[in-house]
Amino acid sequence: MVNDPFGDPCVLVRLLREGRGLLFDAGALSSLSAGDMMKVSAVFVTHAHMDHFIGIDELFRNLLRRESPLLIFGPEDIIECVDGKLKGYTWNLIAKYPLKIEVFGIGERAVRHSSFHASNRFKAVEQPSTDFNGLILEDLSFKVKALRLSHSIPVIAYSIEEEFHININKALLEGRGFSVGPWLSELKKAIRLGDDSRAIKVDGKELCLAELKDLADITRGQKISYLMDTAPLSTNIEKAVEFVRGSDILFCEAYFLERDRGLAEERHHLTAALAGEIARKAKVGALKIMHFSPRYRDCVEELYAEAEEAFANPHC
Numbered sequence: 001m002v003n004d005p006f007g008d009p010c011v012l013v014r015l016l017r018e019g020r021g022l023l024f025d026a027g028a029l030s031s032l033s034a035g036d037m038m039k040v041s042a043v044f045v046t047h048a049h050m051d052h053f054i055g056i057d058e059l060f061r062n063l064l065r066r067e068s069p070l071l072i073f074g075p076e077d078i079i080e081c082v083d084g085k086l087k088g089y090t091w092n093l094i095a096k097y098p099l100k101i102e103v104f105g106i107g108e109r110a111v112r113h114s115s116f117h118a119s120n121r122f123k124a125v126e127q128p129s130t131d132f133n134g135l136i137l138e139d140l141s142f143k144v145k146a147l148r149l150s151h152s153i154p155v156i157a158y159s160i161e162e163e164f165h166i167n168i169n170k171a172l173l174e175g176r177g178f179s180v181g182p183w184l185s186e187l188k189k190a191i192r193l194g195d196d197s198r199a200i201k202v203d204g205k206e207l208c209l210a211e212l213k214d215l216a217d218i219t220r221g222q223k224i225s226y227l228m229d230t231a232p233l234s235t236n237i238e239k240a241v242e243f244v245r246g247s248d249i250l251f252c253e254a255y256f257l258e259r260d261r262g263l264a265e266e267r268h269h270l271t272a273a274l275a276g277e278i279a280r281k282a283k284v285g286a287l288k289i290m291h292f293s294p295r296y297r298d299c300v301e302e303l304y305a306e307a308e309e310a311f312a313n314p315h316c
């Protein structure tokens with residue numbers, strides 16, 4: 001979590017040893033280091049309410065000279081929202097900057113795509129749309145899925161899933177006299193590609209995957225889900241439970257307490273009890289509640305207690 005639970009919601013998932021990170025929502029980002037910001041390769045925006053999107057300018061500013069593109073996913077109107085942000089500045093001195101921003105708006109049936117490149121002064125260029133089938137990003141080591149829910153406006157829930165998890169056995173590594181280094185991410189890449197003959201340079205020597213495979217322990221992949229600003233409707237809750245099912249970690253809003261259910265309905269937010277209920281029904285490993293209303297600053301423990309009780313107790 002980038003901020004404390006009363007701050008703007010934002011979660012950074014670091015892809016260790018890959019030098020990349022995935023950002024879920026882009027609220028205030030001032031507590032994120034410039035180094036972490038430089039590594040953000042994709043941003044998954046739930047919706048463009050200010051507290052979820054105000055930090056995107058800061059991200060653009062940090063990435064202007066970066067070679068690798070920035071992907072932004074969000075609800076259908078995210079393309080217009082990014083366009084609006086970029087149009088708010090004057091861009092006459094950036095023609096040589098490398099940054100390419102690719103924006104994907106997730107609609108009911110299709111994903112719209114527009115490009116914004118510094119070389120073109122960030123003028124929106126529409127690209128062909130693709131069908132929306134739930135899967136929005138497929139990488140060598142993970143997949144990101146999206147689900148459209150309602151928060152009076154469309155809001156997107158996200159999950160990131162690893163196919164399998166690779167742990168390097170440190171004792172074996174030391175035993176064979178290898179040093180820790182960037183070659184380990186090459187090794188992981190080769191394992192994911194399943195290419196036994198692939199050569200990997202280790203401490204100046206070229207070895208093939210087959211000779212190094214035993215250094216890796218392969219375990220079940222992890223799943224992390226992110227669910228924010230969702231109206232407390234049974235249709236939303238049923239869909240959310242299926243979507244986050246089996247997550248190792250669920251990051252979930254708990255904007256209100258159940259005693260303020262009327263407000264939760266009026267403002268289209270979940271309560272701490274509903275966050276706990278979703279986590280229990282979906283059999284998640286750990287529930288991390290966040291995005292609390294400032295009205296609970298003096299009784300924050302009630303939010304944790306309410307979520308925990310509903311998570312543990314099937315009668316809530």
Ligand SMILES: [Zn+2]
Nearest residue numbers: 047049151229
């Ligand atoms: Zn909202």
Ligand SMILES: [Zn+2]
Nearest residue numbers: 049051052229
């Ligand atoms: Zn919000």
